[in-house]
Amino acid sequence: MTDAIRVLLVDDHAVMRAGFRMILESAGDIIVVGEASTGVEAVAAASALHPAVICMDVQMPDMDGLEATRRITGDTAVDAAVVVVTTFDRDDYLFDALAAGASGFLLKNAGPEELINAVRVAAAGDALLAPEVTRRVIARFAAAPADRERTAGGREAGNARTPGPPVALSRDNGVPTVELTEREREVLRLVAQALSNAEIAQQLFIGEATVKTHVSNVLQKLGARDRVAAVVYAHRHGLT
Known part of the structure; x- marks a missing residue:
């Protein structure tokens, strides 16, 4: 093996x-x-x-x-x-x-x-x-943006990870918007359901390597360290 x-x-x-x-x-x-x-x-x-x-x-x-x-x-x-x-x-x-x-x-x-x-x-x-704790993570991070930044983003002062492109603010209402493709939004919705790359690939009838690329692009566009941070951001801003 x-x-x-x-x-x-x-x-x-x-x-x-x-x-x-x-x-x-x-x-x-x-x-x-x-x-x-x-x-x-x-x-x-x-x-x-x-x-x-x-x-x-x-x-x-x-x-x-x-x-x-x-x-x-x-x-x-x-x-x-x-x-x-x-x-x-x-x-x-x-x-x-x-x-x-x-x-x-x-x-x-x-x-x-x-x-x-x-x-x-x-x-x-x-x-x-674990499914039992996912909702609590989202609730905690959504309620406390400062804690979300420290915990989910893993970005302490002096130890920051290089973020992805900044999120644009719309001119009319100041609501954060992210330029995700329709496929990337679809992948993000499935990531938010705790599906693995292999399971997402099966659901969307695409290759696992393609899913990995989409997930990587989503993380970069959201400036998220990992899938957990991406899901939290998506829930806070209605991207799912």
């Missing part, structure tokens, strides 16, 4: 890691290359094993998963997407995980297919949130 998705499992419960390993490796295109039981071990393993995706627990000894995520995503030598997988459906964990650079947030009561899909989506460079 030379093209298999390399995964690192991080959880302080050996039984949980064993269960995740069994589920993920049953997919056929995923291989678990290592395990860690603390945040400190996770940071070291991420650097040594070069996983594509890290499934990260939150509550662990030595260093929690949120701090481990922050260190891993901040290490330019590590090119791994982090999916936080936790038992606790808490807003502070959710928003802190996104602020730390996590590419996904999943609850441990998710089904096997959801876990497999989360790993595939993260490996493809996309972001994924």
